[in-house]
Amino acid sequence: MPRQESKRLDESSNPLIDNTSRRLPGWSVLAFLVVAPLIGLAAFWLLPERTNLIVLAAFFGAGLLALLIAVLPLGRDAPAALGLRSVGWRPVVFAVLGTTVLSFVVSQLGPQPEGVRQVTEGIEGVQALETLAVLGLLAPITEELVFRGLLYGWLAGRWNNLVAFVLSSLAFAAAHTEPLHILLVLPLGFWFGWLRWRTGSLVPTIVAHIINNTIAVAAATFLSP
Template identity: 85%
Template sequence: MLTFVVVAPLIGLLVFWLLPERSNLLVLSAFFGTCLLALVIAVLPLGRNAPAALGLRPVGWRLIVFAVLGTTVLSFAVSQLGPQPEGVKQVTEGIQGTARILQTLAVLGLLAPIVEELVFRGLLYGWLAGRWSNLVAFVLSSLAFAAAHTEPLHILLVLPLGFWFGWLRWRTGSLVPTIVAHIINNTIAVSAASFLSP
């Protein structure tokens, strides 16, 4: 975990400095790409044990369907509670044209959820569970996931999903259900934004 915390900012600063432009989508791509690279570097010493340490264990399809359905219902319920966070509006506004939609789906629908799950419910959860307990890992990784969204409204809106994903990780012992559910959730959100945007 310490390796990730040290390496991620160093790589991130270099990548950000090298960016040819600072569009929202490009910055997000660089951010999540940096986190993924730092995570790979952090778990390299584990060798073949790295996937298991991150919770990448196979599970039955029923658990995956349960995770997806629960995420969809919870996400819909949370979306009805209030206005869309400003950061989300900025990223999703102007998603028009096939190329733009595909780029946004690749970053926000695929890369972002994979990286977030690997970092928060893979690396961080595993580190906390190994030092304290699954309960501590569940609570703190869920809170950290929400806090990483920075904008107060966004934090409040993703907190229930953070606890849901954390509970799934705890109860199933696997990261697979949360990765699949998170990808589908984000893909639906991006697709809806692209069709509902003016």
């Protein structure tokens, strides 16, 4: 059997490798870029109070709603276009273990970002649970759907998976705005991007991202002096 054909067969049987991509139209990205700020501004204006956590909840909630509106015209093709497909348990476990190790290594490289400290400092009880819900659940789901779902899907269809991997990872890191935070999440951004590329699915990255954020927020909330 020729070497190239053998390689293709090996990759097709490997649950960690899926190089197929579904084209996501550019108008979906444009719609998101137009709708997200409008919803965000409206939500911010309507907020009864503007604590850091409430503003973050409104921000990520607006992003999630804008994304749903942007892909709504795709109908039943929307989940597949965003990379929401089942891949089995092995890629998910691999993603979680890799993320845990990488996150621990990154956490040793620098102090806690100021933005995270401001949100998690001095909270307890119900506030702690609310923080976990926003930063440990809503934030990672929204970020994965936007950066490795919408943006990655469009870039992969418009150019290729390598371009999608690099640009979506850089955009994910840049979106954290604070220089220290950007540097700390950049390795995770490339790791999540690689998982998206190799599995063809958002499921491993969403699960790993949720667990990573939950552990990070819990540690910052309950273990910080």
